[in-house]
Amino acid sequence: MNSPLVLDTESVKYIIGDGALEKSSNKFDQYGRVIIITDDNVEKHCLPVFKRKLPDLKIFATITIISGEENKSIHQLIYIWNELTRLNVGRDDLIINLGGGVLTDIAGMAAATFKRGVQFMNFPTTLLGMVDAAIGGKTGIDFAQFKNQVGLFINPVCVIIDPIFLSTLEKAHWQSGFAEVVKYGLIMDRELWQKLNKKHYQQIDDWSSIIIKAARDKIDIVRFDVYEKGMRKNLNFGHTIGHAIESFYLKSGKPVTHGTAIAAGIICEAWISSKIFSLECTNLEPIVKMIDNNFSRFNFTTDDIPVIMKLMKQDKKIRENKQKMSLIRKIGKAVHDIEIDDDLITKSLIFYIERKKCNN
Numbered sequence: 001m002n003s004p005l006v007l008d009t010e011s012v013k014y015i016i017g018d019g020a021l022e023k024s025s026n027k028f029d030q031y032g033r034v035i036i037i038t039d040d041n042v043e044k045h046c047l048p049v050f051k052r053k054l055p056d057l058k059i060f061a062t063i064t065i066i067s068g069e070e071n072k073s074i075h076q077l078i079y080i081w082n083e084l085t086r087l088n089v090g091r092d093d094l095i096i097n098l099g100g101g102v103l104t105d106i107a108g109m110a111a112a113t114f115k116r117g118v119q120f121m122n123f124p125t126t127l128l129g130m131v132d133a134a135i136g137g138k139t140g141i142d143f144a145q146f147k148n149q150v151g152l153f154i155n156p157v158c159v160i161i162d163p164i165f166l167s168t169l170e171k172a173h174w175q176s177g178f179a180e181v182v183k184y185g186l187i188m189d190r191e192l193w194q195k196l197n198k199k200h201y202q203q204i205d206d207w208s209s210i211i212i213k214a215a216r217d218k219i220d221i222v223r224f225d226v227y228e229k230g231m232r233k234n235l236n237f238g239h240t241i242g243h244a245i246e247s248f249y250l251k252s253g254k255p256v257t258h259g260t261a262i263a264a265g266i267i268c269e270a271w272i273s274s275k276i277f278s279l280e281c282t283n284l285e286p287i288v289k290m291i292d293n294n295f296s297r298f299n300f301t302t303d304d305i306p307v308i309m310k311l312m313k314q315d316k317k318i319r320e321n322k323q324k325m326s327l328i329r330k331i332g333k334a335v336h337d338i339e340i341d342d343d344l345i346t347k348s349l350i351f352y353i354e355r356k357k358c359n360n
């Protein structure tokens, strides 16, 4: 087993890879009491592992919220604030967020706002959390039917990423994180792409090194563009159309996971990239094949395209017949703020539906 990667940036310390949990054992000394915030599934599957790997850590209390996106709500935020009040948590105590993206988003917000800020650490337990949600300082809750409507940018003191937790993750959540891993390969990391290319995610046996690469990619971006003024926008590749597809299925009462929608978005936006930047077929075909090998295609039809287009505009709150998108010039090189006509977006959805070859 390789030793985990230790990375000290200006604001956050990271330990990433197999053995990260054990390696974090000296990070708690300077704090008062330790409070864990987790959700019901993670409490069952991951908290015992956490305790086994850190036997000397004294845990003062555990606050458990209900899992699921529908619970990334003001009600659960209030529940956490109430529990922190009951436990008389102070600013010299430490909050440990143990869970997936829903948990680190809401518990990060709770920690950052309670008594004007209690320090916290993120211990992500889903693939998506490990390569995306636990990194970059975005916290928040859904509000008034909008995702991530209220929240703040605030960094944890440490992010400890140990793939040990993944053994109990369900298939749908593996896929969700995998779409983001593929995205890093496409937008900035050709080497990562080459490790993944032609593979099914279940064939991958060196997750630790893949997670180290993907997490590092996100860290490299957010370190230099916290507030998404420039290159952080590259992370939106696959997400303009992907989000609209996600909203489409949510509205139809058949919700799909974020990652499967983003995978579809990646096919459409890679096709648009091929039209704008002459991304050659030799580049587009392997991307489409890789997604098809890991994700089933959705069965929306050309009749659904107007609804998907409308949802895309609502998402970005725009009215013109253009969208600013993040695209790829070639595999491993993204660009952002490229204006794309609705017509080309429609054609990309037709490309997706009709499974055309890349030069059609």
Ligand SMILES: NC(=O)c1ccc[n+]([C@@H]2O[C@H](COP(=O)([O-])OP(=O)(O)OC[C@H]3O[C@@H](n4cnc5c(N)ncnc54)[C@H](O)[C@@H]3O)[C@@H](O)[C@H]2O)c1
Binding pocket: 039, 040, 041, 042, 045, 046, 067, 068, 069, 072, 099, 100, 101, 102, 103, 105, 125, 126, 127, 128, 129, 132, 133, 134, 135, 136, 137, 138, 139, 147, 148, 165, 166, 167, 168, 169, 170, 173, 176
């Ligand atoms: N802050 C950010 O930058 C950022 C980035 C991307 C996504 N997000 C947010 O992340 C959320 C999605 O995160 P997610 O995909 O991790 O979902 P999630 O947190 O809902 O976790 C998925 C499910 O798996 C369970 N679970 C977690 N770890 C487990 C484990 N090791 N074994 C078994 N079950 C486990 C959870 O209880 C939950 O039921 C969304 O709310 C999204 O908005 C935030």
Ligand SMILES: [Zn+2]
Binding pocket: 180, 239, 258, 262
């Ligand atoms: Zn995403």
